[in-house]
Amino acid sequence: MPPRDLSPPPEDVTPYVPVGVRIAAAYSWRLLVIAGALGVVIWLIGELSVLATTLAIALLLAALMVPLVNLLTHKARLPRGLATAVTVIAGLAVLGGLMTFVIIQFSDGLPALQQQLNRSLDEARRWLIEGPLHLKSSDISRFIDQMITLIQENQASITTSALTTATAVGEFLTGFLLTLFILIFFLVHGEHIWAFLLRAVPKPARQVVDNAGKEGFASLISYVRATMVVAVVDAVGVGIGLWILGVPLVVPLATLVFLGAFVPIIGAVVAGGVAVIIALVTVGWIKALVLLAIVTAVMQLEGHVLQPILLGRAVKLHPLAVILAITGGLIVSGIAGALLAVPLLAVLNAGTKSLIADQRNANSGNSPDSPEPAED
DSSP, rough: OOOOSOOOOOSSSGGGGGHOOOOOOOOHHHHHHHHHHHHHHHHHHHHHHHHHHHHHHHHHHHHHHHHHHHOOOTTSSOOOHHHHHHHHHHHHHHHHHHHHHHHHHHHHHHHHHHHHHHHHHHHHHHHHHHSTTOOOOOHHHHHHHHHHHHHHHHHHHHHHHHHHHEEEHHHHHHHHHHHHHHHHHHHHHHHHHHHHHHHTTTTHHHHHHHHHEEEHHHHHHHHHHHHHHEEEEEHHHHHHHHHHHTSSSSHHHHHHHHHHHTTTTHHHHHHHHHHHHHHHHOHHHHHHHHHHHHHHHHHHHHIIIIIHHHHHHHEEEOOOHHEEEHHHHHHHHHHHHHHHHHHHHHHHHHHHHHHHHHHHHHHHHHOOOSOOOOOO
């Protein structure tokens, strides 16, 4: 039997490590670095949530308005600054007119809604007394008194909530003005801002990043256009159903459906649910069920016909990815995060596809078609 080799192992132990362990270790430390970088980015977004949300909303509005700015610049031969001013002023006029009309309609329809609500409450009280529950009038009155006492005991917290709401309104106005300011610069100097940001990218990878950024912004434009059309169709469909069934506050509820459509899946369901509840209170449960069927049909039309046709393959996202993105955005930044999560996912999806395509072209020896962006 030969003697065992008791000499110390060589300094390089790599040949003695199994290949699978080496591959797993290589992936692990890279994934840890990526996770750490994402953690830092998420932490910065949380610390600068107001600024990050403002920038994201301004970029979303820029994607909505930049086609009209380009049309006025190239077709009407207007200077870009003037085209931006016309577009922004027209957008503010449409938004202001719509909000004013909704407020007027809500104010006019509120008294009738209150009367109908009182009648519904009286019918509910009569059913509780004369129906199968056979409750006593004194029990119902005692329950109402307990609710009033509860509200009075929590008056301080209600007042604090009102003050918090007033503070939130002030922050909203500040954010609105900041968003408007950033939006104007995005529309006027967007290409120069992007060229400046590209300078931070190493020159060999600059063209690839430029292609990915342009593809991402193009997908954002397609997403905003498609979402706008879907929102209009949802609002018109549900609004017609509300009008036929005689539900009050048709225009405000249709506007709520329009705004809710910008948060895919969840927003339309919540807005439609509010409309069904108001129909249940005002026109009875039979018409509320009919309205529920109308809302469901409109949602099916949106999910199975409009979105696949309008969004196309470049922006097409799996419903599970949409739900997870909305949930994550809601956890990180609330309603604003839920609104911006899906557009961000669409941009990342298109940018990643562009990076993969450029990598395949590089591996196959094909050069990109577009020239390298010039430095400003």
